[in-house]
Amino acid sequence: MTGETIGSDSADDNDDTLAAAGEFAVIDRLVAGRTQADAVTLGPGDDAAVVTAADGRTVVSTDMLVQDRHFRLDWSTPHDIGRKAIAQNAADIEAMGGRPTAFVVAFGAPSDTSVSVAASVTDGLWDEARQLGASIAGGDLVSAPLWVISVTVLGDLGGREPVRRSGARAGDTVAVAGELGRSAAGYALLHRGIEGQAGFSELRQRHLTPQPPYGQGACAADAGATAMTDVSDGLLADLGHIATASGVGIDVDRRLLDGDRQAVAEAAAAVGADPWEWVLGGGEDHALAATFPGALPPGWRAVGRVLDGPPTVLVDGGAWAGNAGWQSFD
Amino acid sequence: MTGETIGSDSADDNDDTLAAAGEFAVIDRLVAGRTQADAVTLGPGDDAAVVTAADGRTVVSTDMLVQDRHFRLDWSTPHDIGRKAIAQNAADIEAMGGRPTAFVVAFGAPSDTSVSVAASVTDGLWDEARQLGASIAGGDLVSAPLWVISVTVLGDLGGREPVRRSGARAGDTVAVAGELGRSAAGYALLHRGIEGQAGFSELRQRHLTPQPPYGQGACAADAGATAMTDVSDGLLADLGHIATASGVGIDVDRRLLDGDRQAVAEAAAAVGADPWEWVLGGGEDHALAATFPGALPPGWRAVGRVLDGPPTVLVDGGAWAGNAGWQSFD
Numbered sequence: 001m002t003g004e005t006i007g008s009d010s011a012d013d014n015d016d017t018l019a020a021a022g023e024f025a026v027i028d029r030l031v032a033g034r035t036q037a038d039a040v041t042l043g044p045g046d047d048a049a050v051v052t053a054a055d056g057r058t059v060v061s062t063d064m065l066v067q068d069r070h071f072r073l074d075w076s077t078p079h080d081i082g083r084k085a086i087a088q089n090a091a092d093i094e095a096m097g098g099r100p101t102a103f104v105v106a107f108g109a110p111s112d113t114s115v116s117v118a119a120s121v122t123d124g125l126w127d128e129a130r131q132l133g134a135s136i137a138g139g140d141l142v143s144a145p146l147w148v149i150s151v152t153v154l155g156d157l158g159g160r161e162p163v164r165r166s167g168a169r170a171g172d173t174v175a176v177a178g179e180l181g182r183s184a185a186g187y188a189l190l191h192r193g194i195e196g197q198a199g200f201s202e203l204r205q206r207h208l209t210p211q212p213p214y215g216q217g218a219c220a221a222d223a224g225a226t227a228m229t230d231v232s233d234g235l236l237a238d239l240g241h242i243a244t245a246s247g248v249g250i251d252v253d254r255r256l257l258d259g260d261r262q263a264v265a266e267a268a269a270a271v272g273a274d275p276w277e278w279v280l281g282g283g284e285d286h287a288l289a290a291t292f293p294g295a296l297p298p299g300w301r302a303v304g305r306v307l308d309g310p311p312t313v314l315v316d317g318g319a320w321a322g323n324a325g326w327q328s329f330d
Numbered sequence: 331m332t333g334e335t336i337g338s339d340s341a342d343d344n345d346d347t348l349a350a351a352g353e354f355a356v357i358d359r360l361v362a363g364r365t366q367a368d369a370v371t372l373g374p375g376d377d378a379a380v381v382t383a384a385d386g387r388t389v390v391s392t393d394m395l396v397q398d399r400h401f402r403l404d405w406s407t408p409h410d411i412g413r414k415a416i417a418q419n420a421a422d423i424e425a426m427g428g429r430p431t432a433f434v435v436a437f438g439a440p441s442d443t444s445v446s447v448a449a450s451v452t453d454g455l456w457d458e459a460r461q462l463g464a465s466i467a468g469g470d471l472v473s474a475p476l477w478v479i480s481v482t483v484l485g486d487l488g489g490r491e492p493v494r495r496s497g498a499r500a501g502d503t504v505a506v507a508g509e510l511g512r513s514a515a516g517y518a519l520l521h522r523g524i525e526g527q528a529g530f531s532e533l534r535q536r537h538l539t540p541q542p543p544y545g546q547g548a549c550a551a552d553a554g555a556t557a558m559t560d561v562s563d564g565l566l567a568d569l570g571h572i573a574t575a576s577g578v579g580i581d582v583d584r585r586l587l588d589g590d591r592q593a594v595a596e597a598a599a600a601v602g603a604d605p606w607e608w609v610l611g612g613g614e615d616h617a618l619a620a621t622f623p624g625a626l627p628p629g630w631r632a633v634g635r636v637l638d639g640p641p642t643v644l645v646d647g648g649a650w651a652g653n654a655g656w657q658s659f660d
Contacts, residue, residue, distance in 0.1 A: 041387070045575075046494050047425035047559055048391035048485065053383030057371070060467060061378035062482055064436035066474045095377035106394035106480045137390065140480075144396045150436045150470075150480030152392055155378065164376050229377055245375075 018118060019111035023141055026115055030122045030141075037135040039101040039156070049137035051102045051154050059155035059162065061092035067147035071208075075190050078117050080208040082124020085151045090132055091212040091230035091286035093155030097163040097221025100155045102137040103129055108144030121149070132214055160221045163290070167226035168246035172291035174304040177220070178213035180235055180257065181275065182206035184282025185264040188271045196270050203267055212286040216299050220290045223297035228290035234281040235303075236320055238289055239313045246291075249307035251314045252280070256303045277322050280315065348448060349441035353471055356445055360452045360471075367465040369431040369486070379467035381432045381484050389485035389492065391422035397477035401538075405520050408447050410538040412454020415481045420462055421542040421560035421616035423485030427493040427551025430485045432467040433459055438474030451479070462544055490551045493620070497556035498576035502621035504634035507550070508543035510565055510587065511605065512536035514612025515594040518601045526600050533597055542616040546629050550620045553627035558620035564611040565633075566650055568619055569643045576621075579637035581644045582610070586633045607652050610645065 018026055027044070036043040042050035051058070063085070065071060071081050090100045105125055109118065118141070125136050137154075168174075186207030189200050212230065220228055227242045239250045254261075260279045268275035291306050307314075314320070348356055357374070366373040372380035381388070393415070395401060401411050420430045435455055439448065448471070455466050467484075498504075516537030519530050542560065550558055557572045569580045584591075590609045598605035621636050643650070 042492055042494070046492070047422040048389045048428070048483075048492075050426075050487070050492050051388050051390055053386055053388045056383055056386055058381050058383045058388045058484060059378045060381055060432070060434055060482070060484060062434040062436045062468065062480070063470050064438055064472050064474075064478070064480055066438055066472055066478070069473055092377040096380075098378070102390070104390055104392040104482055106392045108394055108396055108478065138392065140393050142394050142396055143399055144394075144478065146475065148394070148396070148438065148474065148478050148480075150392070150394055150478075152390070152434055152482035153378075154388060154390060154484075157380070162372055162376070162378075162380050164372070 015114045015116045017112045017114055018109065021115050026118060027141055029115060030119060034126060034135070036137065037102065037133060040135050040137045044138045049102070049104065051137055054156055055159045057157055059093050059096050059098040059157055060152065061089060062150065062152040063089050064148065064150040073147070076208045078120035079124035081149065082121040083128040083209045085149045086125050086128035087210050087212055088232065088286055089151045089153040090214065091232070093153050094212060094214065094217030095228050095230040095288055096157070097160050097217050097225070097228065098155035098157045099218055100132045100134045100153050102134055102154045104138045104152050105136055106140040106142070106150040108142045108148040110145060111143045158218065163221050163225050163228040165227050165229055165242045165245035168242050168248050168291040168306045169226055169293065170248060170306050170308045172226055172293050172306040173296065173302050174239065174250055174252065174289065174291055174306060175296050175300040176287050176289050176303050177216035177300045178287030179206065179211065179285050180231065180260040180287055181264045181278035181282050181285070183210055183284040184278035185267040188273055189267055192271055194270050197266070200267055203264065207284070210284055210286045213288055213299060216288055219297045219299065220288065223292060224294055225290040225292055228288060231283060231285055231287040231289055233283045235289065236280050236313050242291065243311040243313055247309050247311055249309055249312050249314065250304055251307055251317055252304040254316055256301065274322065280320065281322055345444045345446045347442045347444055348439065351445050356448060357471055359445060360449060364456060364465070366467065367432065367463060370465050370467045374468045379434065381467055384486055385489045387487055389423050389426050389428040389487055390482065391419060392480065392482040393419050394478065394480040403477070406538045408450035409454035411479065412451040413458040413539045415479045416455050416458035417540050417542055418562065418616055419481045419483040420544065421562070423483050424542060424544065424547030425558050425560040425618055426487070427490050427547050427555070427558065428485035428487045429548055430462045430464045430483050432464055432484045434468045434482050435466055436470040436472070436480040438472045438478040440475060441473045488548065493551050493555050493558040495557050495559055495572045495575035498572050498578050498621040498636045499556055499623065500578060500636050500638045502556055502623050502636040503626065503632050504569065504580055504582065504619065504621055504636060505626050505630040506617050506619050506633050507546035507630045508617030509536065509541065509615050510561065510590040510617055511594045511608035511612050511615070513540055513614040514608035515597040518603055519597055522601055524600050527596070530597055533594065537614065540614055540616045543618055543629060546618055549627045549629065550618065553622060554624055555620040555622055558618060561613060561615055561617040561619055563613045565619065566610050566643050572621065573641040573643055577639050577641055579639055579642050579644065580634055581637055581647055582634040584646055586631065604652065610650065611652055
């Protein structure tokens with residue numbers, strides 16, 4: 001178990017550990033001075049928070065991030081980890097056609113973690129939530145032998161029907177909003193320790209703090225998207241979920257993804273990898289992928305078409321032999 | 331890190347590990363055949379779930395349980411752990427005067443955990459949620475070096491104002507619904523390995539699966555409770571939260587708690603402990619404690635009175651020298 005004090009180079013001269021400060025004092029410090037989003041009518045400090053659900057429904061999703069599995073403390077800053085935890089959860093609400101309103105966060109860390117490090121994680125959570133007009137409505141802080149961050153996001157469908165994975169129909173256009181392959185490229189650069197050119201730094205940062213196309217989920221729903229998901233496991237794997245749920249085939253046209261390939265081509269050359277593996281198989285960019293019967297809304301680009309069944313995902317009309325995505329247990 | 335396969339004595343002859351079965355197959359098995367509560371209009375299987383929020387608000391709380399910190403695999407069955415995770419979260423919604431409607435659960439476990447053990451945890455989650463008329467609307471399953479269960483509960487206030495900790499006023503009656511001291515007694519018996527008489531078995535089980543007084547939170551709100559919390563850290567510690575938030579003193583009358591003392595007296599004698607330490611300082615029973623300006627509703631019993639400030643909690647009119655409750659980091 002990792003029991004070392006993290007962030008001991010902090011500039012805070014009065015930087016207690018979580019154990020020395022005590023749970024309630026730490027929570028007071030993490031909560032102090034934060035302004036809740038309008039949707040949060042009762043924030044931290046009581047047994048539970050109260051969040052407005054304007055149309056009488058709440059969309060809800062949860063994700064757990066575990067140290068050395070979903071992030072590394074020698075790659076990510078505490079602030080990065082907070083941002084990523086919010087971003088990947090927010091993408092799940094976007095993928096239903098909703099907008100995130102509030103988050104609750106459970107954080108487990110060793111008792112000798114410094115309070116300033118926990119505060120940096122919290123700053124990261126807040127900074128990313130604020131990009132969405134949302135806030136951190138509550139949480140839990142516990143002792144654990146390693147870092148574990150579990151985020152639950154609440155969202156508002158704004159009167160829309162949720163866009164499920166099961167509505168794709170033959171003839172629909174398959175489209176993407178957001179980036180593909182960047183997170184996988186950044187991971188490979190970090191894993192190999194390749195510094196390289198300036199653009200590589202941006203790719204590395206994309207792995208540490210993905211940038212989902214906030215707002216595009218609701219736009220897609222308004223534009224009549226028939227099915228949608230976020231790209232967390234890899235484009236082909238996640239389109240596979242749509243194909244299975246909808247009982248359709250999907251054909252991805254690589255010519256339409258050449259911009260993504262180009263964006264990671266130099267990194268792929270430096271690593272000795274095939275950039276298509278990253279564009280088609282790399283997860284964690286948290287782009288959105290959806291199917292549309294009509295015109296695409298601004299911010300979306302076509303990447304393929306929906307075919308009559310059986311449920312399968314093709315690339316340029318044929319099977320794809322490469323890596324198709326991520327499994328949680330391997 | 332605990333990497334052993336848990337539950338290898340399972341009767342299931344075809345019992346893969348999580349790694350062998352794969353994330354999606356495991357989730358399919360955990361989700362199959364479950365009937366969602368009416369409030370859950372879209373359950374697991376998509377990017378997010380949809381839960382009805384009938385009065386336009388959602389009450390939300392989250393708690394993380396970490397192996398060897400909040401439960402032990404040699405004391406609890408997987409089913410117990412699932413039940414406890416739901417019960418302690420549900421109590422937070424009760425403590426606001428609400429009723430739980432749905433839960434989302436993130437579960438981290440070693441990849442060599444057997445699928446049947448994960449299924450037992452899930453059965454425990456569902457069995458406890460069903461007692462509340464609620465269900466498990468979604469979740470996440472990840473690889474972790476030890477068990478971590480993070481539960482978020484959504485609840486419905488039914489048009490009521492949330493009962494906060496800050497509304498207690500001098501002259502109010504302090505009252506409790508549910509049990510006190512049993513969880514602490516059970517912990518001590520388990521910790522010392524004392525088998526003893528038949529009643530000890532029930533106390534041990536109370537520690538493993540607390541039984542909050544479900545439904546009493548909403549009853550208290552309807553009866554005009556001015557402040558409420560659940561007893562998770564210990565009666566005096568949790569009344570301290572009310573005292574601080576409300577700016578009042580609270581005086582607990584031990585004569586009114588003699589039934590609780592009697593219920594754990596034999597266990598205390600067997601362990602060599604003071605039963606009052608458990609009744610006044612023991613947490614995790616998830617009883618409810620509230621203040622009422624008028625008559626108590628059925629199921630509630632007076633345990634003390636609210637005084638003019640300063641914020642403090644007295645016992646029989648004086649300071650209490652014993653253990654007053656739990657800190658997450660020690």
